[in-house]
Amino acid sequence: MSLPAAFLAEVERLIPPTRRFDDPLSTLAFGTDASFYRLIPKLVVRVESEDEVVSLLKLASAEQVPVTFRAAGTSLSGQALSDSVLIVLGDNWNGREVRAEGAQIRLQPGVIGAQANAVLAPFQRKIGPDPASINACKIGGIVANNASGMCCGTAQNSYHTLAGIRLVLADGSVLDTEDPASVAAFSSQHAELLAHLAELGRETRANIELAARIRHKYRLKNTTGLSLNALVDYDQPLDILSHLMVGSEGTLGFISAVTYDTVPDHPHKASALIVFPDVATCCHAVTVLKQQPVAAVELLDRRSMRSVENKPGMPEWVRSLSNSACALLVETRAASDSLLQEQIAQVMASIGHFPVDKQVDFSSDPLVYNQLWKIRKDTFPAVGAVRQTGTTVIIEDVTFPIECLAEGVNRLLALFDRHGYDEAIIFGHALEGNLHFVFTQAFDTPEQIARYAAFMDEVAQLVAVEFGGSLKAEHGTGRNMAPFVELEWGHDAYQLMWQLKRLLDPKGILNPDVVLCDDPDIHLKHLKPLPAADALVDTCIECGFCEPVCPSKGLTLSPRQRIVIWRDIQAKKRAGIDTTALERDYQYHGLDTCAATGLCAQRCPVGINTGDLVRALRARAATHTKTATWLAEHFHQTLLAARFTLHVANGARLLLGAPRLARASAALSRVSQGRVPQWTPAMPQPLQRLDLPSPRSDDTRPRVVYLAACVSRAMGPAAGDREQQPLLDKTRALLEKAGYQVIFPAQLDELCCGQPFASKGYAAQADAKRQELIDALLKASRGGLDPIYCDTSPCTLRLLQDGLDPRLQIHDPVRFIREHLLDRLDIQPQAEPVAVHVTCSTQHLGEAQALIDIARRCAREVVIPEGIHCCGFAGDKGFTTPQLNQHALRTLKDAVQHCSEGLSTSRTCEIGLSSHSGIDYHSLVYLLDRVSRPLAAV
Structure with a gap:
């Protein structure tokens, strides 16, 4: 059924079209x-304020339209989906307020947990x-799911650390438990509702058997059903209401802010991996460790260890463990190192x-320490990476009373064998008896669905009943466990949950079929297909961990969404469905606006670089092969053309003035669909000359080969930049200040790493240019004897990818400064604050922290803007698709407004950063040169 016309008309009035889909x-x-x-x-709405949520809920209530809320979409049990209206958090839910020296923190629901x-x-x-x-989920989802984790246990979850909450009920009423005026108004307007909650609390506490069952259930880790413990833990109706919201999964209201009582984050920590001969011994050790000063105890069965035993860094002996082996990863934390050592001794003595x-x-x-935890964290993605294409990865999440943990593990293993889930693994938070088990499942046929249904029925009977x-x-x-809530809780508790649901959501518009559902087969419906699309992305499990770093x-x-759409396109094509319209839309949404920098791969549990897919698809459409070949073979002329274009743009600036030129070029860029680059005041002037001295045979200084990237050879500073010395000259001066003789490769203007061709889908031309450059660098460096300094991180990364002649010592600016310059310079840090942008390539090269550390040696105050992982300039997209750069940097100006300048290691990134920040961004070498002088000994 379609949405009511009156509802749609009012939504159109409330929400601008750019936030309705x-x-x-x-x-x-x-x-x-x-x-x-x-x-x-049927409709997706991106909301940016509580007022919008209130208006939408009032409207949905009036028109009886179901709505579902979504924060990050990392939920695993189907609670963030809707076939009606999906309300998604926008940018403006990122507020945070630290109180009492960190003892409390007030957070809006869009804040990422990390x-x-x-x-x-x-x-x-x-x-x-x-x-x-x-690193991906948001506070709204953390609270709504009462998420916990490896070190959280039950004492530190959202329910037990809740200090205050601001919520919106289904009828649009707002309550802020920390605002006396809001409490007074709500209490007056909702006296009947609060009286009902108080009465339900009294009845529940008076029901000795039910109250005891509730208390028992919440001694365990438990998020099945609604938080009935609120009715026995509290007698004040506002406290009951607040805590009912925790774990309600959006079925009782919208959480617009939450205040946490925080917990200590001890700076000293240590971990050990202990392998026991069998499950029983391992689980008995857990019961002992439960009484010790441990922060986490993670159980890994033999299957889970086998899934990662061939990973780099794994101890050799893991491969030779017996089939019955079972391991514990144990962590202890303390406020001081001496206390940590005492705790380690105590823990080891106990077992x-x-x-x-x-x-x-x-x-x-x-x-x-990190390698041990990588073993644990790699187990889930290890199953996902080897699953058969077309199957999905299911991770289930149960708790056994800790005294039954050993038997529970063995019974689960027996269930896997009986139902043929040979790949299934078990790991989990053993201190709480909380086990995760991971298996792969296809849903293509009735038989496959029946197999899954039978397995889940047996799991439910085993865990909840036995x-x-x-x-x-x-x-x-x-939706996944909604049919089993009554089985676990019993009739009385289940009916009590329904009473609470109908009291707070009388029209049933909030996230129907989640938590509570009358359909016993809801967990077997609306199953997601994962069809084959491309080997580059077929292992994607659609977890969404990649999303926070995507520009x-x-x-x-x-x-994640690019992969979802491409999968659907391929499935439709195989089914003979016309995908012309979908592919046309995908060209812009999927391909043109992808930066393809690969940061997603760093966050992906199975290492997928969605940029690889995008480049492969671009290559299919790359039809100007002859032109690309000519440009590659005549690169000097290509650079001359680039400089000429910059000359023309600079002349237009002088003739028209910057404001008029900016408006005109923006209009031309739109009309030409990006073929005419957009001019901004940060546009570089052309580099006037290349003054490359020849090496002197009598020079005894150590040599460094300086690879100036093609952008450094074409682009000078912007006209309004306070730094008017080109990067090439500034870098050479700094290297010489540090005591180096600077050598340039021969025929430099013919050389290129190939990145411009690779990004456009011309892989053959890109590889040819890369090899040509490598040959030139071998010659210039005397067969690899001299180190090579590349002044742009993306070019360095391009050269280092796909294997490199081991003789070559290629450094990006950060690594060369760190390894070769810092010890040769006397640095006096400046007082003016600087902003640092860590480029995508710097992150891939593993030099992110080193860049920040160098900046902190050069300036007393360093700002790293939160949430900006990729600038979105992506080579030339800042010119041809400027909206990507603008969107990626939409929060930059506010973050750096008090800084004197910004630092980066990519000239093109600096253009976009300067355009959207209000300050000039330069290469790191400008700051280092300004604050340094040669050491007397050099």
């Missing part, structure tokens, strides 16, 4: 979250919940009597 591409893209379900919304912890880090505090998705097959001793060395555990420990009930998310599509 009802086209097939957008609704399909938003119809996907991290779960294995798919519902296609961002909240970054704000609290200076106070050595953090929020209690620590889900595995904390000293257990037989151990192998172990990695407790270590606080970051290399060892062991009295919880079917959902921390992932939320969603086009919110403008067009995220990497």
Whole structure:
């Protein structure tokens, strides 16, 4: 059924068209979250204020239109999907307020969990919940799902660390529990509702059997159903209401702000990996460790260790473990190193009597520590990476009473064998009896669905009935466990949940079929297909971990959504469905606005670089092969043409004036669909000359080969830049100041790393230019004897990718400065604050922190703008698709307004950064040169 016309008309009045989506591409893209379900919304609305939410809920209530809220879409159980109206958080939900020296923090629902912890880090505090998705999931989802994690347990989840909440009910009423005026108004206007909540609380507490069952259930990790513990833990109706919202998965209201009591984030920590001979011994050790000063105890069964045993850095002995082996990854944390050592000794003594097959001793060395945790974190994606194309990865999340953990693990293993899930693995938060099990499942045939249904029926019976555990420990009930809520809780508790739902959402418009549902087969419906699309992306599990670093998310599509749409296009083609319109829309949303810088691969659990897919698709449409070949073979003329274009643009600026030229070029760029580049005041002037001295045979200084990128050879500073010395001259001067003889490769203007050709889909031409450059660098560096300095990080990355002659020592600016210049210069840091942009290539090269560290040696105050991971300039897209650069940097100006300048390591990135920040961005070498002088000994 379509949405009511009156509803749509009012939504059009409330929400601008740029934040309403009802086209097939957008609704399909938003119809996907991290779960294995798919519902296609009829309308997607991106909201930017609480007032908009209030208005939409009042309207939805009046017209009885179901709505679902979504924060990051990393939920695993189908709770962030809708076939009606999907309300998605926009940019303006990112507020945070630190209180009482970090003891509390007030957060809006759009804040990413890791961002909240970054704000609290200076106070050595953090929020209690620590889900595995904390780098992607948002506070709204963390609270609504009562997410926990590896170190959170039950004591530090959102329910137990909630200090205040601001919420919007289904009828649009607002309550802020920290605002006395709001409390008074709400209490007056909703006296009957609060009286009902108070009465339900009294009845529940008076029902001895039910109250005892509730208390027992919440001694375990438990997110199955609504938070009935609110009725026994609190007697004041406002407290009951506040805590009912936690874990309600958007079925009782909208959370517009939350205040947490924070928890300590101890700076000293150590981890050990201990392998026991069998599951029983391992689980018995857990019961002992439960009484020890441990922050986390993660269980890994033999199958999970086998899934990662061939990963780089894994101990050799993992491969030789017995089939019955079971491991614990144990972490302890302390406020001081001496206390940490005491705790390590205490923990090891407590389990000293257990037989151990192998172990990695407790270590606080970051290399060892991080490698151990990588073993644990790689288990889930390891299953996803090897699954058969077309199957989905399902991760379930149950809790056994800890005294039954060993038997529970063995019974689950037996269920896997009985139902043929040979690839299934078990790992989890053993201290809480919380186990995750991961398996792959196809839903293409009735037989496959029946197999899954039978398995889930047996899991529910085993966990909820036989062991009295919880079917959902921390992932939320969603649609996945909604049919089993009554089985787990019993009739009385289940009916009580329905009473609460009908009291707070009498028209049933909030996220129907989630948590509570009358359909016993809802978990078997709306199953998401994962058809083959391209080997580059077929392992994608659509988790959304990639989205926070994508510059086009919110403008067009995220990497996850690009894959979703491409999968659908390929499936439709195989089915003989016309995809012309969808592919036409995909050209802009999927291809033209993708920066293709590959940051998504760094966040992806299975290492997918969606940019690889985009480049492959661009290559299919790259029809100007002869032109590309001519440009590659006559690169000197190509550079001359680039300089001439910049001359023309500079002449137009002098003739028309900057404001008029900016307006005219913007209009031309739009009309030409990006073929005419857009001019901005940050547009470089042409480099006037290339003064490249020949090496002197009598020069005894150490040599460095300076590879000036083609952009450095074509582009000088912008006309309004305070720094008017070209990068090439500035870099050479700095290298000479540090005592180096600077050598340039022969015929430099013919050389290019090939990146401009690769980004356009001309791989053959790109590879030819890269090889030509490598040959020239071998000659210039005397067969690799001399180090090579490349002044642009993207070019360095391009040269280092796909294998490089091992004789060559190629450095990007950060690495060369770190390894070769800092010890040769006397640095006096400046007082003026500087902003640092870590380019995508710098991140890929592993030099992000080094860049920040160098900046901090050169300036007393360094600003790293939050949430800007990629500038979106992407070579030339800042000229041809300027909206991508503008969107990626939409928050930059406010973040850097008090800085004197910005730093980067890519000339093209600096153009976009300067355009959208209000300050000039330069290469790092400008700052280093300004604040340094030669050491006397050099």
